[in-house]
Amino acid sequence: MPHPVVVVGAGLAGLATACRLAGAGYEVTVVERGHQPGGRTGRIERDGFSFDTGATVMTMVDLLEDTVAAAGSRLDDLLTLQRLDPAYLAQFADGSRIRVRNGAEAMRAEVAAVSGAREAERFDDFVEWLRELYEIEMAHFIDRNFDSPLDLLSRPVPAARLLALGGFGRLGPAVRRFFDDDRLRRLFSFQAMYAGLPPSSALALYAVITYMDSIAGVYAPAGGMHAVPTALAEAAARAGVTFRYGLEVDQIQGRGGKVAAVRLVDGEVLRADAVVLTPDLPVAYRAFFPELTPPRGVRRGVYSPSAVVWHVGVRGEAPAGRAHHNIHFGSQWDEAFDALIKRHELMPDPSRLVTVPSATDPSLAPEGCSTLYVLEPVPNNRSGIDWDEEAGPMRERLLGFLDAEGYPTDVVCEELYTPRTWEHLGMEQGTPFALAHTFAQTGPFRPPNVERRRPGVFFAGSGTVPGVGVPMVLVSGKLAAERVADWLDGDR
Known part of the structure; x- marks a missing residue:
């Protein structure tokens, strides 16, 4: 019999976790208090208008494709995406405008037209810097579970390269080194806001968000952003995931020191060898583990x-x-x-x-x-x-x-x-952007996605690793699924 796993929450993190666990052969049930998938990526329908209540910017489609493929489906069969050109239109206080164009070559031409040939040459160097930062970070530091900060020492070469690229410096000064035009400096550093910090103090390694937005491309799903969780839920359902909507979890039950079941508020009990919780971590600890002292980042985190x-x-x-x-x-x-x-x-x-x-x-x-x-x-x-x-x-x-x-x-x-x-x-x-990405709340210093004092309990979502944003939340589902698989199939 496959191990039963309960995922609490049908937002992007929970859906990504469910897709991967179902694809790996586990018996997965998703419990969602709302009446449809989406979580923070919700939907309001009113007077013929459709409003997406969460994220509006879709980037890094390959992560979405990979998540759906893990459940045995093809993204093209579930979702229609249009790459936007321009990805953004930036308007400045002096009335000037810059379009963030589709592709580095088109964007280079835009920079040349608006800011001159010298800034366009610098843009070439900027793109190479962004790409190398992204490739190093994604492979070695974002798409990876850490058990302690000491795990950073296991990959000294990428860490040294990240240091050499200035990744541990400040984003604002790093971008200023490439451009003289203050408009370009703002355009390529405002993304620090997604990390919860001003560009002047955000780590330069968060230029990877700039890479996602400005280089890798921005997409619009047909039907709006809510079509993304709808597609993930369909992929999960095709892989055998059971969805229980309109229900809330009352208690995580254990037996012999390990997770054994999830009790719903109506008294129903769902058997579970592992549970993945996707609410904000402080909310999850208050609701399900009031007897535990949460990790320091949960108790005293900077939001x-x-x-x-x-x-x-x-x-x-x-x-x-x-x-x-x-x-x-x-x-x-x-x-x-x-x-x-x-x-x-x-x-x-x-x-x-x-x-x-x-x-x-x-x-x-x-x-x-x-x-x-x-x-x-x-x-x-x-x-x-x-x-x-x-x-x-x-x-x-x-x-x-x-x-x-x-x-x-x-x-x-x-x-x-x-x-x-x-x-x-x-x-x-009261923030949809969770913990800020300060150095002390980044990578292995961010609240972990496993609660070792309650074996079989794991977390996914923006409050844990790797962090905030649609791409990172999809990765968080992958990392949580890996934790569950390690627990159930090996390290118990």
């Missing part, structure tokens, strides 16, 4: 800033010249990050992301209308901001911003997500 996301369905179409993803940079940079991250205040001159998924897939809005996703970085709930009071003024500022930038503003329906919303949805400190 990323949060974001306000305004989902708005409007009459009218996006103005000509706008892209699927549009980044509107404010005039301030270091000052804005200082306010957000150091002082836990709203950015005085915020940079914002406006995604218009209906521009690529008209099925996401009624005819003649648009679906907009407007994101502004804000402090997490450490700030003490009262979002009951601040939500209204924030909404009006975002509406004024859209109007000033020429977007349609005849609102049909809307939903405003604030840090209070994220916390209500189970995200620690």
